[in-house]
Amino acid sequence: MSFNRKIQTIQKRSDSLLCVGLDTDAAKLPLHLRSKKNGILEFNKRIIESTKDLVCAYKINFAFYEVLGKEGWTIIEKTLALIPSAVLTIADAKRGDIGNTSSQYARAIFNEMGFDSVTVSPYMGIDSVQPFLEQKDKGVFLLALTSNKGAFDFQYRKSGKKRLFEEVVTTAQKWTSHNNLGFVVGATKSTDIRSVRKLAPDAPFLVPGIGAQGGSVEEVVKYGCTSNGSGILINASRSILYASSEKDFAGAARSEALKLKNEINFFRHTFF
Amino acid sequence: MSFNRKIQTIQKRSDSLLCVGLDTDAAKLPLHLRSKKNGILEFNKRIIESTKDLVCAYKINFAFYEVLGKEGWTIIEKTLALIPSAVLTIADAKRGDIGNTSSQYARAIFNEMGFDSVTVSPYMGIDSVQPFLEQKDKGVFLLALTSNKGAFDFQYRKSGKKRLFEEVVTTAQKWTSHNNLGFVVGATKSTDIRSVRKLAPDAPFLVPGIGAQGGSVEEVVKYGCTSNGSGILINASRSILYASSEKDFAGAARSEALKLKNEINFFRHTFF
Numbered sequence: 443m444s445f446n447r448k449i450q451t452i453q454k455r456s457d458s459l460l461c462v463g464l465d466t467d468a469a470k471l472p473l474h475l476r477s478k479k480n481g482i483l484e485f486n487k488r489i490i491e492s493t494k495d496l497v498c499a500y501k502i503n504f505a506f507y508e509v510l511g512k513e514g515w516t517i518i519e520k521t522l523a524l525i526p527s528a529v530l531t532i533a534d535a536k537r538g539d540i541g542n543t544s545s546q547y548a549r550a551i552f553n554e555m556g557f558d559s560v561t562v563s564p565y566m567g568i569d570s571v572q573p574f575l576e577q578k579d580k581g582v583f584l585l586a587l588t589s590n591k592g593a594f595d596f597q598y599r600k601s602g603k604k605r606l607f608e609e610v611v612t613t614a615q616k617w618t619s620h621n622n623l624g625f626v627v628g629a630t631k632s633t634d635i636r637s638v639r640k641l642a643p644d645a646p647f648l649v650p651g652i653g654a655q656g657g658s659v660e661e662v663v664k665y666g667c668t669s670n671g672s673g674i675l676i677n678a679s680r681s682i683l684y685a686s687s688e689k690d691f692a693g694a695a696r697s698e699a700l701k702l703k704n705e706i707n708f709f710r711h712t713f714f
Numbered sequence: 715m716s717f718n719r720k721i722q723t724i725q726k727r728s729d730s731l732l733c734v735g736l737d738t739d740a741a742k743l744p745l746h747l748r749s750k751k752n753g754i755l756e757f758n759k760r761i762i763e764s765t766k767d768l769v770c771a772y773k774i775n776f777a778f779y780e781v782l783g784k785e786g787w788t789i790i791e792k793t794l795a796l797i798p799s800a801v802l803t804i805a806d807a808k809r810g811d812i813g814n815t816s817s818q819y820a821r822a823i824f825n826e827m828g829f830d831s832v833t834v835s836p837y838m839g840i841d842s843v844q845p846f847l848e849q850k851d852k853g854v855f856l857l858a859l860t861s862n863k864g865a866f867d868f869q870y871r872k873s874g875k876k877r878l879f880e881e882v883v884t885t886a887q888k889w890t891s892h893n894n895l896g897f898v899v900g901a902t903k904s905t906d907i908r909s910v911r912k913l914a915p916d917a918p919f920l921v922p923g924i925g926a927q928g929g930s931v932e933e934v935v936k937y938g939c940t941s942n943g944s945g946i947l948i949n950a951s952r953s954i955l956y957a958s959s960e961k962d963f964a965g966a967a968r969s970e971a972l973k974l975k976n977e978i979n980f981f982r983h984t985f986f
Binding site: 465467503505506508509510511512513514515516519534536537538539540541543544546547549550554555563564565566567568569570571585588589590591592593594595596597599600601606609610613650655 | 737739775777778780781782783784785786787788791806808809810811812813815816818819821822826827835836837838839840841842843857860861862863864865866867868869871872873878881882885922927
């Protein structure tokens with residue numbers, strides 16, 4: 443099954459467009475876990491157990507694990523093993539390098555670690571991205587329009603009528619025939635999501651920027667979904683993980699996740 | 715001492731602009747090391763021992779270590795420990811993410827691992843790069859014009875009179891006052907190196923693309939050096955590491971490195 447088809451299947455079965463980002467920061471753990479040797483893994487385990495029926499995907503932000511050195515890699519592997527196979531896994535690693543190097547990154551993330559997908563930067567062009575697109579059941583979320591303020595530095599740069607992020611979306615779609623390419627489109631630029639959706643009517647969008655970063659769920663659903671009201675993976679990290687810093691953190695995370703899932707579905711039913 | 719000043723000092727003392735890229739591929743090790751448990755580390759150790767007096771820097775390509783999982787991180791750490799402190803270390807990791815995530819990457823690479831510098835992708839703009847520029851003795855090589863064919867997809871895109879890579883160089887120089895920002899400028903686009911040098915007269919350039927990728931040493935030196943005939947770090951990886959696949963690989967690597975160092979210096983003396 444192609445990667446994009448797999449997302450459709452998962453979103454239908456889970457009735458959820460919610461992705462939880464495991465940006466687990468040792469300094470933000472609930473106090474009773476902060477001193478524990480396996481605190482971060484224990485935290486991830488509890489978060490996954492309490493949200494796995496509410497999500498279509500988990501996104502693991504590599505930076506928060508790399509900072510722990512080799513121990514971080516062990517935690518990524520053990521966390522992955524806790525995620526049910528019916529939920530999509532995203533390596534949020536923003537990789538991308540010359541062809542022979544990207545091939546090594548793809549092998550590391552897809553084959554050694556076993557992720558379903560990875561975020562990739564488009565700056566270095568075709569041969570930096572294609573090694574991640576070779577396996578049709580594995581997919582890429584290519585950075586198009588990001589949720590941060592730095593997005594305005596280069597991504598909106600116009601050449602003729604097209605802005606750089608639009609050029610990235612148009613060009614990159616020619617790089618695979620495996621139906622396994624999606625895009626990162628930030629929730630904080632909601633009206634521009636519409637432009638990207640027009641250029642890529644069926645591609646899955648990974649949408650960060652809801653929650654701590656302030657994007658609107660209503661606009662993201664309205665402008666971002668495919669014509670059948672799905673096709674976007676709305677990510678929330680900090681607002682769910684750190685909903686409570688007490689012992690009930692997992693319950694609080696579940697409440698936040700459920701609230702967001704329902705809010706997303708409310709707007710799906712309103713607009714589609 | 716600022717990062718850029720440190721490079722000047724190292725290049726003067728070593729009389730070398732050569733950077734050796736440790737893109738160590740388990741599948742390409744000499745046969746007698748391929749079956750050894752610590753084959754990759756042993757290989758790096760021998761390469762470093764036999765070239766450390768000929769180089770200004772070593773560049774560690776993270777992809778080739780990440781593919782080994784947590785063991786790869788241990789090898790990076792142990793390899794770093796073998797590099798003399800008088801030689802610059804570059805984490806070739808092409809990182810870059812929203813501010814709070816880039817801060818974690820910066821901490822991992824500079825503070826936990828102890829690298830002097832890192833390669834960063836500019837696509838996400840200011841807040842994705844600045845966390846790597848906060849410590850004045852640690853530096854960034856920001857991707858400007860890369861050596862691969864995919865460079866033509868977006869980096870040459872014109873907006874007004876400026877191409878994207880030129881815009882990146884102009885804009886990014888406003889992001890730090892610490893004299894610690896350099897650029898990646900590929901050797902395969904040698905005449906365009908001249909444009910980048912005009913825009914950034916004193917910034918250090920990390921120049922990949924010599925050797926296996928076919929860039930010209932003469933043109934890189936002529937067009938890339940600062941006015942005093944230094945300021946570029948010419949990287950070679952495969953052509954040095956795999957100069958021989960026999961037991962004499964380290965000697966062969968030294969010969970190749972010496973040849974390239976001398977060729978670079980020949981052109982420095984010719985043009986400056």
